[in-house]
Amino acid sequence: MTTTTAPAEAVRKTSPGAADGHPRRPGRIRRAGLPYLLLLPALLLELLVHLVPMVIGIVMSFKELTQFYIRDWTTAPWTGLRNYAMSVDFNAPVGEALLHSFLVTCAFTVLSVGLCWLIGTAAAVFMQDTFRGRGVLRALFLVPYALPVYAAVITWVFMFQHDNGLVNHVLHDQLGLTDKPSFWLIGDNSFYALLTVSVWKGWPFAFLIVMAGLQNIPRELYEAAALDGAGMWQQLRRITLPSLRPVNQVLVLVLFLWTFNDFNTPYVLFGKAAPEAADLISVHIYQASFVTWNFGTGSAMSVLLLLFLLVVTGVYLLLTSSGSTRGRRRGAA
């Protein structure tokens, strides 16, 4: 790459881009149609699969859409805000269950994202320097992330089995920590089972991103700090963590959105009926729609969920971007 820059440098002086008022970015050539043509496939697909269905979903949330109207959903009668009123009426069963599911999801997301970030960052920082076996360990740590969700989660289902699972075998038979074998996939324990699987599956992504982020920290910073007598821990606090700020801003947001919307993990772990203690919102809405065949209410719940995520994301970006121009740049991207 370095060999090609020298002749290209000479070319730049005569290139057409330099003349048309873009001296800083000579590569940007204005040509009206081409960029739009290049974007067209992506735009069409996003429209078809994301944006149009989203609009349909919003329209559906204002309709009384039960199984009788599913053949031709446009004929379902309008109900105004009734679906929404039903979803947020926390004294009635539907609203109460939704609120409960929402709170469970919040607690689950905070714990899962926090643990994934903590473990991923710690592992990446500990593996910043070379040591024997580092390459093998790095490959190994990425395995949970690389495994297909259903294959990984189904293994955990086996491990959490009451009679023939590994977890009860170790906790009860081998260590004697519990009086009798516990149920992990039903009842209150299911929350911890879900959290464990989610963290096991999710932390390598944080590891991967933080590891990539660490490679962009200039070595000179550490060398200068070492000359000034800063120890390893001080370097970590003063250089590594502050430098990771912009990376963390995006990482935490992405982890939050993925975890909050996660459907695959609870669905494979618990099947169609999630236990109350681990009733994540995506599965809850899926159930509210497909088990009761009330798609209008399900859509209203989905729209409320989207609004919540929009508000949280907006507030998060505002809070984390203020005071740091690097952060702001990331937030815009």
Place this chain on the structure above:
Amino acid sequence: MTRSPMAPPRSFLWSRRIFLTLLTGFVLVPVYVMISSSLKPLADVTGEFRWLPSELTIRPYIDIWSTVPLAKYFVNSLIVAGAATVCSVVIAVFSAYAVSRYDFRGKRVFTVTVLSTQMFPGILFLLPLFLLYVNIGNATGIALFGSRGGLILTYLTFSLPFSIWMLIGYLESVPRDLDEAALVDGCGPLGALFRVVVPAAIPGIVAVAVYAFMTAWGEVLFASVMTNDTTRTLAVGLQGYSTLNDVYWNQIMAASLVVSVPVVAGFLLLQRYLVTGLTAGAVK
């Protein structure tokens, strides 16, 4: 990446040793369970859990193909994930090239809109998309619902936003002088893209391809609603082992391992590119 010229203090070395050992255990236990149980006879996985098989058998690996039509699911997954990956990468390269090399109206709107689709809960557009595909099918005769085509279309848009975002970052790191030189040499913009920019961006493109393939290979929600008996993918098919009266855990583990090998092997082979791609692109 070496960091400081000084040797790290003992406290650091010990914390590292303890932390990485515990973490390795946490990561490895399920992997071990998967591998060891796939080599056990059925009696070993229905009774109390055993760390070691009473006898090693490859029987589960033979039976998985007849208990459920695994080969058919495998081929379906391969076609769907493969096609979704190729389309997603090509489309992402076009979009990222446009955004990183051109100034045009609506650029910010485009990037923000595409990225914001990442936050949509899948559940919000599951049913509308289902209705849309059925309606398109009724109106035009193009079967999207229940077909592999519909699933390919859906999956490729799942990986598209993140792929575009990562590739924009990566293309920014490819010197503009390179494609300008190609333009001066008489290549058109597309010639410059394919002859110069794409070869220089291979690590980023490979990273995006790996991501797209994994996304399509592992998705469960849409696969369970949008497929039928002939187009069923592994994500749904694997549940066939546990809906029967007996739960053949040894076969489930064997099948899980078989469906994981292509992605895990590919991922581990290409992970170097993934880290390079992320370093230059997403986290720059």
